[in-house]
Amino acid sequence: MHAQTQKGFYWVGVCLAGGRLTGQQMRAIADLSEKFGEKGKVGIRGTNKQNLIIVNVPEKGVEDLKKGLVAAGLVVEPSNFRKGCVSCTGIEFCNLAVGETKNRMIRMVGELETLCSHYKDQVRIHFSGCPSSCGQHQIADIGFRGATRTVDGVKKECFDMFLGGKTGADARFNVLIQPKVPYEEVHHYIDKVLRAYQAKKSGTETLTRWLGRSSKDDLKSIFADSASTTTV
Ligand code: SF4
Structure with missing residues (x-):
């Protein structure tokens, strides 16, 4: 997790080797972001490394969001x-x-x-x-x-x-x-x-x-x- 400049908010990265993920994983990312992100502010962004970041997550939701992503088979703490x-x-x-x-x-x-x-x-x-x-x-x-x-x-x-x-x-x-x-x-x-x-x-x-x-x-x-x- 990474602190944003906006106090109390964090972004969480989802690392996708080759930018690939399944339809079920896409749905899981959307559902989890909605559940643990800040209402009306949470966003899912693509990066130039073919990964995703979920932005505007309040601190209290970060760990549960990460657990949910890992349970969906996604990597949130990737190797270099x-x-x-x-x-x-x-x-x-x-x-x-x-x-x-x-x-x-x-x-x-x-x-x-x-x-x-x-x-x-x-x-x-x-x-x-x-x-x-x-x-x-x-x-x-x-x-x-x-x-x-x-x-x-x-x-x-x-x-x-x-x-x-x-x-x-x-x-x-x-x-x-x-x-x-x-x-x-x-x-x-x-x-x-x-x-x-x-x-x-x-x-x-x-x-x-x-x-x-x-x-x-x-x-x-x-x-x-x-x-x-x-x-x-
Ligand atoms: S570099 Fe571009 S054009 Fe060449 S194989 Fe890859 S996707 Fe196709």
Whole structure:
């Protein structure tokens, strides 16, 4: 829960990996907001991270609202991986897509929460299924763009991996560091980046800042042994 500038009121976030939720969950969010939010003032807003926030909740209603959301299968205390992920629609519903994105990203969040439990800082990971870039992969710390590769004559989905995007002051697009990351191995490649950052960062330097000051060759060297990456 987060205090608003209006004294006595709070907003509660609902974190939706990939922006997905069921019809029943939508109804639960509406009912719970009405029940525990301030009459005539409560609101449900979308964020640019594909999440929702419920605003104008009086302090006395916050805990019951959160309990109700959790009972509906929603996440109100997300990991930094869940908070920082964005994905475009991908091949499920988009005719332009080169590959599947949203389901891979949703699965990846769980994989990272286990594999990268060593990492506690913020990270922004965005997926786009093609160069149209609806997932805004260029501004992410770690961006993925749908691609394909041919293995033994068979076409397989994969992602081109970009590192070092930033928004705000000194905004910059990320750069292509590792092409053709196998679809199933995305989380292992991210783990390599996070471990390299933790080993090489200076003091309290953020991932965004470290990626921005690292040379392309240094970032490429993270994947020097990528052939040995485990496929799961
Ligand atoms: S980035 Fe490409 S695949 Fe994704 S929604 Fe946009 S057009 Fe479709």
